[in-house]
Amino acid sequence: MTIRKHVCVIGAGVSGLAAARSFKKRGHRVTVLERSHELGGVWEPSRSYPDVQTQSPKDLYRYTDKAMPKDFPEWPKGPQVFSYLSDYADDHGLRPLIRFNTSVSAMCRRDDGKPGWELDLETANGEKTSETFDFVAVCTGQFSEKNILTHPGQEEFEAEGGTVIHSSEYTDPAMVKGRNVTVLGFSKSATDIAVSAVKSGARSVTIVYLESVWRIPYFVGGLINFKRILYIRAQEKMFPGWSRSGFARFNHAVARPFIWAHWRALEALLTIQLKLNKTGLKPKDPIEGGVNCSVPIATPGFFEMVADGRIKAVQGTFASYEPGAIRLTGGELIKSDMAILAVGWKLGVPYLPAEYREKLVEPDGQYRLYRLIANPDIPDLGFVGFNSSFCTVLCADLAAEWLVRYADGKLAKQPTPEGMRANMDMMLHWRRNERPAAKIYGGLCVAPYHFKHFDELVDDMGARVKRRNPLAENLSPPDADAYARYLRSAPDYQVA
Numbered sequence: 001m002t003i004r005k006h007v008c009v010i011g012a013g014v015s016g017l018a019a020a021r022s023f024k025k026r027g028h029r030v031t032v033l034e035r036s037h038e039l040g041g042v043w044e045p046s047r048s049y050p051d052v053q054t055q056s057p058k059d060l061y062r063y064t065d066k067a068m069p070k071d072f073p074e075w076p077k078g079p080q081v082f083s084y085l086s087d088y089a090d091d092h093g094l095r096p097l098i099r100f101n102t103s104v105s106a107m108c109r110r111d112d113g114k115p116g117w118e119l120d121l122e123t124a125n126g127e128k129t130s131e132t133f134d135f136v137a138v139c140t141g142q143f144s145e146k147n148i149l150t151h152p153g154q155e156e157f158e159a160e161g162g163t164v165i166h167s168s169e170y171t172d173p174a175m176v177k178g179r180n181v182t183v184l185g186f187s188k189s190a191t192d193i194a195v196s197a198v199k200s201g202a203r204s205v206t207i208v209y210l211e212s213v214w215r216i217p218y219f220v221g222g223l224i225n226f227k228r229i230l231y232i233r234a235q236e237k238m239f240p241g242w243s244r245s246g247f248a249r250f251n252h253a254v255a256r257p258f259i260w261a262h263w264r265a266l267e268a269l270l271t272i273q274l275k276l277n278k279t280g281l282k283p284k285d286p287i288e289g290g291v292n293c294s295v296p297i298a299t300p301g302f303f304e305m306v307a308d309g310r311i312k313a314v315q316g317t318f319a320s321y322e323p324g325a326i327r328l329t330g331g332e333l334i335k336s337d338m339a340i341l342a343v344g345w346k347l348g349v350p351y352l353p354a355e356y357r358e359k360l361v362e363p364d365g366q367y368r369l370y371r372l373i374a375n376p377d378i379p380d381l382g383f384v385g386f387n388s389s390f391c392t393v394l395c396a397d398l399a400a401e402w403l404v405r406y407a408d409g410k411l412a413k414q415p416t417p418e419g420m421r422a423n424m425d426m427m428l429h430w431r432r433n434e435r436p437a438a439k440i441y442g443g444l445c446v447a448p449y450h451f452k453h454f455d456e457l458v459d460d461m462g463a464r465v466k467r468r469n470p471l472a473e474n475l476s477p478p479d480a481d482a483y484a485r486y487l488r489s490a491p492d493y494q495v496a
Helices: 014-025 079-091 154-159 188-199 246-273 304-307 354-360 392-408 417-434 437-442 450-460 471-477 480-488
Strands: 006-010 029-033 104-107 117-123 128-133 135-138 163-166 180-184 204-209 310-314 317-320 325-328 334-336 337-340 381-383
Touching: 006 014, 006 128, 014 029, 014 079, 014 135, 014 392, 029 104, 117 325, 135 392, 154 163, 154 317, 180 188, 188 204, 188 304, 204 334, 381 392, 392 450, 392 480, 417 437
Parallel strands: 006 029, 006 135, 135 381, 163 337, 180 204, 180 337, 204 310
Antiparallel strands: 104 117, 117 128, 317 325, 325 334
16 A cells, blocks of 8 residues: 655746646645745746747647647747746646745755655745655756856956846846847857847847857758657657667668768758858757757847847857956957856755765766666655756656656556666666767756657556557657556556
């Protein structure tokens, strides 16, 4: 008999809502801790930069049991995603479970001998308490703690009227009007902000980047929605996956010349479409070697603005600030009175005790997580949303459904601790030696192996239905409604 647990879900973003819904549906008592004043995570309005929108089409950026509204555009804007998440929370009665303005400062194993954890909590007004839980789901994802960079001369730069902010703090386009703006970074948020600054009346806009990367436009060649190219199983098979059979390796070797030609053709098309030669932004590395969660979608208008000079793109990075300017490592001095640092987020679980962090993260930063969800050496704890991808919401949904079954011992293929450790070792070897691009973000990126990852999860859960018809299965993107059917075909249960 499965016993009802008091489950703590840390975070009320995309992943936290999925976890809360899955544990609540099985009959567990759920408490969601959210340090912000509102749900939504990165989509919470005060954390979003102007004109932010999804990188994924709306039919891929959704839960299995709730489609996005039909009147939403193909790539919804930030306020629309927040509205969708808010409605989802209301649909499932999750909002009353959320304690807002409450953060986790530390955690340790319970001292009463029972399974679970004791969490040290702190509210926004400084009130500190401790509370015990039978199980903890960490749902803070990879965009929780800002990566803050400082350089010499920043105090003098700011004293002279300069401004230095993290990209997540760029929430009002009026702040750039009439200013000389320098954006550090080359992620989609960096290029989005550069384009927004131009449109918002900045006096000048410079983007400083280390290396150019391949980007995918919303419509490849101006005609084909990129989800029809990069999200399909047939394309996924072009990449060497883990646990390949000898026959699969042979097939991949035979097809290698055709696969090579395919990628060179795509590179040629993107070079023309995005004006990469004219802007000097054509990447040096082959596109297939870097297809992972760091491959951004091309911001509409960015390459055109670089080509006509409205955005100046300079390779390098910051060395120091000077009054009214920024010095780059190459010696170039850029006139600037506003620096926007689009340098990402820190990955980690700082409140987890050091002895468990060592079990979770390898010395080279790679995570030890079975199915990117659980570690047998960290009991009564799991992760939802750490299996990041282009299908973020679907990944979180399936991970949450897997985790509640794992926590309850109800997976059809419940793994043994020994089996989990062996699998984690195999995956670490694969990332380090066979597919180095998979090491991005601590090895927590699913892309481009969405289908392979999902196959493992639904199989573990005992789904009797696992595939669509062969044509749809190979030539169309993951379908949330199809995965809803797969989940319904898995064994059902309720806790006592």
